[in-house]
Amino acid sequence: MLTAMVTPFTADGAVDTEGVQRLAAYLVDEQRNDGIVVSGTTGESATTSDAEKELILRAVLEAVGDRATVVAGAGTYDTHHSAGLARAAERAGAHGLLAVTPYYNKPPQEGLYRHFSAIADATGLPVMLYDIPGRTGTKIAEETLLRLSAHPRIAAVKDATGDLFAGSRVMAATDLVFYSGDDALNLPWLSVGAAGLVSVVGHVVGADLASMIQLFQSGHVEGARSVHQRLLPIVTGIMTRTQGAIMVKAALGLLGRPAGPVRLPLVDATAEQIALLREDLVAGGVKVRD
Numbered sequence: 001m002l003t004a005m006v007t008p009f010t011a012d013g014a015v016d017t018e019g020v021q022r023l024a025a026y027l028v029d030e031q032r033n034d035g036i037v038v039s040g041t042t043g044e045s046a047t048t049s050d051a052e053k054e055l056i057l058r059a060v061l062e063a064v065g066d067r068a069t070v071v072a073g074a075g076t077y078d079t080h081h082s083a084g085l086a087r088a089a090e091r092a093g094a095h096g097l098l099a100v101t102p103y104y105n106k107p108p109q110e111g112l113y114r115h116f117s118a119i120a121d122a123t124g125l126p127v128m129l130y131d132i133p134g135r136t137g138t139k140i141a142e143e144t145l146l147r148l149s150a151h152p153r154i155a156a157v158k159d160a161t162g163d164l165f166a167g168s169r170v171m172a173a174t175d176l177v178f179y180s181g182d183d184a185l186n187l188p189w190l191s192v193g194a195a196g197l198v199s200v201v202g203h204v205v206g207a208d209l210a211s212m213i214q215l216f217q218s219g220h221v222e223g224a225r226s227v228h229q230r231l232l233p234i235v236t237g238i239m240t241r242t243q244g245a246i247m248v249k250a251a252l253g254l255l256g257r258p259a260g261p262v263r264l265p266l267v268d269a270t271a272e273q274i275a276l277l278r279e280d281l282v283a284g285g286v287k288v289r290d
Contacts, residue, residue, distance in 0.1 A: 001210040002035040002071065002179070003027050003202035004042040006249055007056055009260035015052050019258030021063035026257060028068045031206030034196070035069035036060060037098055041135065042200050042245045045073050047263040050085065057092045065093065075100035075130060079115045083122035090123040097127045098158065098198075103136040109144045120153045127153055128198075132160035132181060142166050149174035158198045159189065168192045183235045187228040190216045200244045201234050204251050204286055230285060237280025241273055250274050251281060254288040 005027065008019030027033045038060050039045040039053045048056070057072050064070070072089035074097045076082045086097050099119045101112065120127045129148065133139040139161055140148075148154045149170075159167050160181035167178055171193045180189035180197045189197075190213065202209055208227055216224035238247045245262060250269035252259035254277070261268050269277065281288050 001033050001196055001202065001206060001213060002037055002069070002198045003031070003033050003206055004037045004040040004198055004200055005060070006203065006245060006252065006259055007039070007043045007048060007052075008258040009263065011260065013261065013263060015048070015055055016258060016260055017055065017059050019260065020056055020059045023252075023258045024060045024063040024068075027203070027206060028064045031202060031204075032210040033068060033202060033206050034210075035071060035095075036064065037071045037073065037198055039073035040098055040130070040198075041100070041132075042248065043073065044245060044263055044266070047266075050088065053085065054088055054092055057089060057094060061093045065095075069095045071096040071098050071128060073098045073100070074119060075102070077102040077105050079118050082115070082119050086119050086122045086125070090125050094125060096155075097123065097125050098130050099127055100130040100132065101136040101138050101140060103138075106137045109141050112138065112140055113144050113147055116148055116154065117151060120151050123153075125153065126155040127151075128156040128158055128179070129154065130158045130160070130181065132158075134160070139163075142170055145170045145176065146173060149176050156195075159194075164188055164192050167194075183239050187212065187216070187224060190224070200248050201231065201238050203248050203257075204238075204255060204281065205231055205234055205284065232284070233280045234284035234286065237277045237284075241276065242269070247273070247277060250277055254278060254281065255286075256289050 008016040010016045072094040074085040131140045156177040158179045158181040178194040180186045183201045186197050212224045212227040249259040
């Protein structure tokens with residue numbers, strides 16, 4: 001169970017280092033996260049500087065690095081920049097790297113292969129590939145994943161393609177460890193062999209998701225499905241109303257947890273969106289503040 005952690009900001013938009021540490025501790029100690037991904041999409045990595053990324057990573061490592069796996073986002077659309085972020089994360093003490101498919105420039109599959117190989121070559125850390133074509137415009141082909149699986153440090157895939165059949169084929173043919181990268185499909189991904197989740201709704205129901213994983217892996221499929229169905233309103237509220245980072249920060253605000261505003265071009269949730277989100281959270285069994 002891993003959560004793709006938001007980056008708490010102060011009211012004036014600066015990184016809230018103390019809030020980062022409090023949120024990380026809450027995710028590990030209260031929401032039963034085995035690991036945390038920092039500076040991913042939900043962490044607003046597109047609008048944080050390299051220096052801020054290192055500050056966030058070091059703060060999380062100091063807070064929970066002795067009891068949780070800390071994975072640092074190091075993917076950009078520039079291979080040279082990505083390799084530099086990977087090396088900086090290794091120096092800071094990260095336990096692993098998340099490398100998203102290059103976005104906007106839509107490289108061919110050979111470019112993807114060389115890009116991910118260069119990131120994996122840059123450090124001694126294990127790498128989780130992040131395949132999310134809805135954001136990047138490019139899917140990692142099965143054949144490319146098969147080639148990348150031969151790299152000794154490319155260990156896992158965070159899959160947000162919605163293509164369980166393709167993922168099943170890759171899992172059957174390689175040792176790559178798959179993680180659901182789509183909260184709507186967490187249980188389906190577990191059913192075809194995924195090892196766990198990299199979740200956004202884990203900010204508010206991580207402990208429930210951890211229970212769902214344990215139930216499924218111990219053979220209690222009906223129990224896992226019951227959790228999955230109970231959490232549907234929460235997934236709906238956070239992941240389908242508008243952009244996920246916006247709504248999960250709003251959800252954390254309703255729980256009194258560190259979050260703060262989002263940075264442009266994202267915009268904070270409206271009063272109407274927050275009111276609907278409150279209903280979604282309550283429907284899923286989450287206790288929110290008055």
